[in-house]
Amino acid sequence: MLVEQSQRIEIDPDALETYLVTMPQAPCPVVHHFGPGVYIREVTIPKGAIAMGHKQRHEHLNIVLKGSVAIIGDDGQVKVISAPAIFVGQPGRKVGGCIEECVWHNVYPNPDNCRDIETLEARWLEKSDIALEYERLYVECLSSHYEKDRQDYAVMLEELGLSDEFVRAESETVKDLVEIPGEYATRISVRSSAIEGKGLFASCPVNAGDFIAPARIGRFRTIAGRYTNHAAIPNCEFREAHDGDLYLVALANLNGSIGGSFGTELTVNYRDALKLSRRKEVLQ
Structure with a gap:
């Protein structure tokens, strides 16, 4: 009406x-x-x-x-x-x-x-100039908040004896990228990140324990496996499901879009992710 x-x-x-x-x-x-x-x-x-x-x-x-x-x-x-x-x-x-x-x-x-x-x-x-400036300031503010995560990422690389160039090349390859199933594509998006490059965001509220999206299906990665950034204290983790696929699972209650924001950026600790990935490789 x-x-x-x-x-x-x-x-x-x-x-x-x-x-x-x-x-x-x-x-x-x-x-x-x-x-x-x-x-x-x-x-x-x-x-x-x-x-x-x-x-x-x-x-x-x-x-x-x-x-x-x-x-x-x-x-x-x-x-x-x-x-x-x-x-x-x-x-x-x-x-x-x-x-x-x-x-x-x-x-x-x-x-x-x-x-x-x-x-x-x-x-x-x-988008208006006002909206774009608001987004820029918002990302700038978040960027300083995430500085400790960038530092922890550098420490992790040193611990594992890996170079940033190697990890970046492995992350950015698209040869193993597969489209995420439609039922999981509704509440997440890939956007510019205040942590690094592109990141994965939840545009709707997520509860602790929720399976957000598959990160790896068989030997193929989805956007959840490709774009989820590192954090020292993450809000998500990768978890193996009964079907053997890896899923991105929330560790806390997370906000979706508030006002004009993109929602909460989803993060994992790459140390734990690498351990899980290597364990699966051994089992396979």
């Missing part, structure tokens, strides 16, 4: 966004759904939250599965959208005030069946 309101609200998007990024950020889990030729981005917005989306580059299908939200479009027109609702959204930015917890789907064509979230976002979303 789509209910149009007569009032108009004039807003300065840059001023509003500058203000909003200074405020406490609400948890907004993001789920990525993939089907043949289609990518669906699902976001859950809590009641009472004010959400300011990135600029949409193209018109696309929208589905509101749950809840109610008051939307202010580029033209200042206010619309109250209540589930269930299906409509074509136009290019531009929107601001929403969530009246009741809302589950919203953006449905995008995906003719090449791409699963790289950064690539898909670049196709469909245009």
Whole structure:
């Protein structure tokens, strides 16, 4: 149900966004759904939250599965959208005030069946300079937090008698890379990491003990085995399942996307991962 309101609200998007990024950020889990030729981005917005989306580059299908939200479009027109609702959204930015917890789907064509979230976002979303600067400062802040993990990584290499060049070459090879099964691709993504290079992120909350994704299937690695970075005190570990495959398993309760963040970066201790890998090689 789509209910149009007569009032108009004039807003300065840059001023509003500058203000909003200074405020406490609400948890907004993001789920990525993939089907043949289609990518669906699902976001859950809590009641009472004010959400300011990135600029949409193209018109696309929208589905509101749950809840109610008051939307202010580029033209200042206010619309109250209540589930269930299906409509074509136009290019531009929107601001929403969530009246009741809302589950919203953006449905995008995906003719090449791409699963790289950064690539898909670049196709469909245009981030403002304010958002990009916020992301840069956020990563910069996290980078200093992760310095001890980078130092521990260097210590680990020395302990094992390995060079950084060798480990990097082994990690970056794609000859053994296999696509992750679709049911595990919904809640994780590969993005630029504040630790090193690319990392693996959880966009939805994860509970301690949860099997997040397979890291190795037979002799092949998935993105969970390829992109999970090292930490001295990790939030995940690789664990062998009954089928012999290795899975990435959470060691703690982890946050998903909060505000405009990517979610929690998932980490393992490479010492433990290497021991497990070598044990499997001996058994095989």
